[in-house]
Amino acid sequence: xxxxxxxxxxxxxxxxxxxxxxxxxxxxxxxxxxxxxxxxxxxxxxxxxxxxxxxxxxxxxxxxxxxxxxxxxxxxxxxxxxxxxxxxxxxxxxxxxxxxxxxxxxxxxxxxxxxxxxxxxxxxxxxxxxxxxxxxxxxxxxxxxxxxxxxxxxxxxxxxxxxxxxxxxxxxxxxxxxxxxxxxxxxxxxxxxxxxxxxxxxxxxxxxxxxxxxxxxxxxxxxxxxxxxxxxxxxxxxxxxxxxxxxxxxxxxxxxxxxxxxxxxxxxxxxxxxxxxxxxxxxxxxxxxxxxxxxxxxxxxxxxxxxxxxxxxxxxxxxxxxxxxxxxxxxxxxxxxxxxxxxxxxxxxxxxxxxxxxxxxxxxxxxxxxxxxxxxxxxxxxxxxxxxxxxxxxxxxxxxxxxxxxxxxxxxxxxxxxxxxxxxxxxxxxxxxxxxxxxxxxxxxxxxxxxxxxxxxxxxxxxxxxxxxxxxxxxxxxxxxxxxxxxxxxxxxxxxxxxxxxxxxxxxxxxxxxxxxxxxx
RNA sequence: GGGCCUCUAGCUCAGUCGGUAGAGCAGCGGACUUUUAAUCCGUAGGUCGUGGGUUCGAGCCCCACGGGGCCCA
Numbered sequence: 273x274x275x276x277x278x279x280x281x282x283x284x285x286x287x288x289x290x291x292x293x294x295x296x297x298x299x300x301x302x303x304x305x306x307x308x309x310x311x312x313x314x315x316x317x318x319x320x321x322x323x324x325x326x327x328x329x330x331x332x333x334x335x336x337x338x339x340x341x342x343x344x345x346x347x348x349x350x351x352x353x354x355x356x357x358x359x360x361x362x363x364x365x366x367x368x369x370x371x372x373x374x375x376x377x378x379x380x381x382x383x384x385x386x387x388x389x390x391x392x393x394x395x396x397x398x399x400x401x402x403x404x405x406x407x408x409x410x411x412x413x414x415x416x417x418x419x420x421x422x423x424x425x426x427x428x429x430x431x432x433x434x435x436x437x438x439x440x441x442x443x444x445x446x447x448x449x450x451x452x453x454x455x456x457x458x459x460x461x462x463x464x465x466x467x468x469x470x471x472x473x474x475x476x477x478x479x480x481x482x483x484x485x486x487x488x489x490x491x492x493x494x495x496x497x498x499x500x501x502x503x504x505x506x507x508x509x510x511x512x513x514x515x516x517x518x519x520x521x522x523x524x525x526x527x528x529x530x531x532x533x534x535x536x537x538x539x540x541x542x543x544x545x546x547x548x549x550x551x552x553x554x555x556x557x558x559x560x561x562x563x564x565x566x567x568x569x570x571x572x573x574x575x576x577x578x579x580x581x582x583x584x585x586x587x588x589x590x591x592x593x594x595x596x597x598x599x600x601x602x603x604x605x606x607x608x609x610x611x612x613x614x615x616x617x618x619x620x621x622x623x624x625x626x627x628x629x630x631x632x633x634x635x636x637x638x639x640x641x642x643x644x645x646x647x648x649x650x651x652x653x654x655x656x657x658x659x660x661x662x663x664x665x666x667x668x669x670x671x672x673x674x675x676x677x678x679x680x681x682x683x684x685x686x687x688x689x690x691x692x693x694x695x696x697x698x699x700x701x702x703x704x705x706x707x708x709x710x711x712x713x714x715x716x717x718x719x720x721x722x723x724x725x726x727x728x729x730x731x732x733x734x735x736x737x738x739x740x741x742x743x744x745x746x747x748x749x750x751x752x753x754x755x756x757x758x759x760x761x762x763x764x765x766x767x768x769x770x771x772x773x774x775x776x777x778x779x780x781x782x783x784x785x786x787x788x789x790x791x792x793x
Numbered sequence: 794g795g796g797c798c799u800c801u802a803g804c805u806c807a808g809u810c811g812g813u814a815g816a817g818c819a820g821c822g823g824a825c826u827u828u829u830a831a832u833c834c835g836u837a838g839g840u841c842g843u844g845g846g847u848u849c850g851a852g853c854c855c856c857a858c859g860g861g862g863c864c865c866a
Contacts, residue, residue, distance in 0.1 A: 293854080306802090306803060306820095306838080307803090307820070307837075307838060308819070308820050308821095308838090309803080311820065311821075312820095338802090346850090353827095354827090367832075369828095369829070369831095371827095371829070371830095371831055371832095372825085372828085372831085373825055373826055373827070373828060373831075373832085374824070374826060375825080375826040376825090376826035376827065376828080377826090377828090378828050378829075378831085390828085390829080392826095392827080392828090394826060394827095395826070411819095412819070425827055425828075425829090426827045426828090427827060427828070427829075429827085429828080429829070431827095440856075445802080445803075446803045446819060446820075447803090447804085447807060447819080448803075448804040448805080448818095449803085449804040449817085449818045449819065449830090450803085450804090450818090450830080451804095451817085451818060451830050452804065452805035452806080452817085453805075454804080454805080454816075455804090455805075455806095456861080456862070457800095457807080457860085457861055458804080460861095461861095465804095558818080575819095654866085663860090677845035696846085725836055747810045790859090791861070792860095793859095793861090
C-alpha cells in the first residue's frame with residue numbers, strides 16, 4: 273500500500289515554485305510546458321518522494337495483477353446490482369473516466385484491448401488519508417493498479433471495491449478528450465492516442481495481424497518457406513519504379529532501398545528453395561495519396577513447377593482464407609457497411625479480349641501502334657511512354673477497369689511492358705501474366721516467370737535503352753541475376769500482392785488506416 | 794504539377810462588418826458516499842501555423858512559406 277501524502281493538496285502557487293517544475297530547466301531547447309503538465313509533474317515528484325520501495329512511487333517495477341479486466345468481466349459480468357462476488361482480484365488499466373461524489377470516488381479503467389471496469393474508492397474502505405491521496409494524485413490517463421472485491425454497483429456496473437491501489441504509471445500528458453473524435457491528423461500522427469480512444473483503431477491492428485498470420489498459415493500448409501532478402505541493394509530491380517537512394521559509408525557507395533524482392537527470391541528458386549515467399553517492406557520514391565504509400569508491405573511468392581494459372585489458384589486461396597480468418601466467412605463487411613463477396617471461383621478474363629469487347633473494335637498484339645494511338649487520342653487517354661503495350665494497358669484501364677465489380681483475374685498482358693515474364697505458350701505477343709482486381713483496384717499480379725537467361729538478357733537490354741532515353745522507372749541490367757539464371761531456374765509461377773491493399777480489400781479502409789504508423793512529414 | 798478548403802487553449806471546435814479572444818471536455822480551489830461525459834459554486838489557461846504587408850487598429854483583408862485534407866491531371 274502506498275504511503276499517503278502528508279502534504280497539503282496542491283495549489284498553483286505551490287506547483288509553479290516546485291523544483292519539479294521544468295521551467296527551471298537549463299536546457300534551452302526544452303519546450304515551454306503547459307499548466308496541466310506542470311501539475312502532473314509535481315504529482316509525479318510527490319509520488320517519487322514518498323516511495324518506500326520498488327513497488328511504490330510513480331513508476332513501480334511491477335504491480336501484483338491477478339486478472340485481466342476481460343477475465344473479471346467474463347467471470348463476474350453476471351452480478352446483479354449491489355451483489356458481491358466474494359472474490360478479491362488485482363487488476364490494472366488506464367484511467368479513462370473519473371467521477372467523485374465526495375466520500376465515494378469512481379474511476380473507469382481501460383485495458384489495452386479496450387475492455388473497461390469500474391473502480392470504487394470509498395471513505396469507509398480506505399480511510400480519510402488514502403481517499404485524499406486518491407483525489408490528489410490520480411489523473412485521467414494514469415495507469416492504475418487496484419485490488420479489492422469484485423462487486424456490482426447499485427446501478428449494476430461491474431466494479432472493484434478498492435481496498436488497495438497504487439499508480440502503475442503516472443501520465444504527464446493529459447489524455448485527449450475522449451468524447452470528441454480525434455482529428456484525422458492527430459489519429460495518424462499520434463496513433464497511440466487513436467488506439468486508446470477508438471475501438472476501430474484497435475480492431476484494425478488485430479485485423480491486419482490476423483490476415484497476415486492467415487497468409488503465413490496458408491503458405492505453411494502448402495510447404496512454402498518464408499525468407500528475407502536484402503532491402504539495401506547495390507542495384508534495384510524486380511519492378512518498374514523510382515527507388516530511394518542512400519549511401520553506405522563502409523562500402524563508400526550508393527545503395528538503393530529495394531523496390532521489390534523478386535530478383536533475390538528467384539535466386540533462391542535457382543538454389544532449390546522450390547516454394548518460397550517473403551512478406552516485407554518495399555520502398556518506392558513516388559507520390560503518396562490515399563492509395564499509395566512510399567513504403568508498403570508486399571508479399572511475393574514463387575512456386576517452381578507451377579505457372580500463372582496455379583499461382584492464381586494459390587492467390588485466390590490465400591485471400592479467401594484471410595477473409596475467413598478476419599470476418600468468419602468469404603463475405604467481408606467494409607467499414608462503410610457494404611458487404612463484398614470474395615467467395616467462389618473468381619472470373620478470369622483476357623486483357624485483349626475484354627478491351628476489344630469494351631472498345632467495340634478488335635484489338636490484338638498485332639494491331640498497328642498507329643491505330644492504338646488514334647484510339648487513345650479519340651478517347652483522351654494520355655500514354656506517358658508510347659510503346660505498343662503501354663497503349664494497350666492504358667486503353668484497357670480506360671475502357672474496362674472501372675467496370676470490374678467482382679474479384680477478377682485479368683490475364684495475358686502485352687509482352688513489351690512485362691520484361692520479366694515469359695511469352696504465352698500459345699498466343700503470340702502476350703505474356704503469361706495476370707493482374708487481380710478487387711472492386712476496381714489492383715491487388716495482386718502473377719506470372720509464369722521468364723527463366724530463359726538469353727531472352728531475359730534481351731529484355732534487360734531493351735529496358736536499359738528505355739532508361740537511357742530517360743524513363744526513370746525502367747529496369748537496370750542485373751548481371752549477377754542473369755548469371756544465376758544461367759545455372760537454370762525451373763519453370764515457376766510467381767505472385768506479388770500488396771499487404772496494405774489486401775487489408776483495404778478486406779476492410780474497405782483507407783491505406784492510412786491499414787498502416788499503423790504511416791509516413792507523415 | 795493545378796484548383797479548392799483548413800491550421801484559434803491540453804483535446805474537439807465557435808469567433809458576425811476589421812474594433813480588448815470564446816464554449817464544451819480536461820485542469821486548479823471548494824461542496825457532495827452509487828456515479829456512468831456525474832452534478833453544483835468558484836477559478837486559471839492563448840506568439841490565433843510562420844514571416845511579411847495594408848490599416849489608427851488584423852484571428853478576420855493581401856502576399857509568401859510550412860503542415861493537413863479534398864478534387865483534378
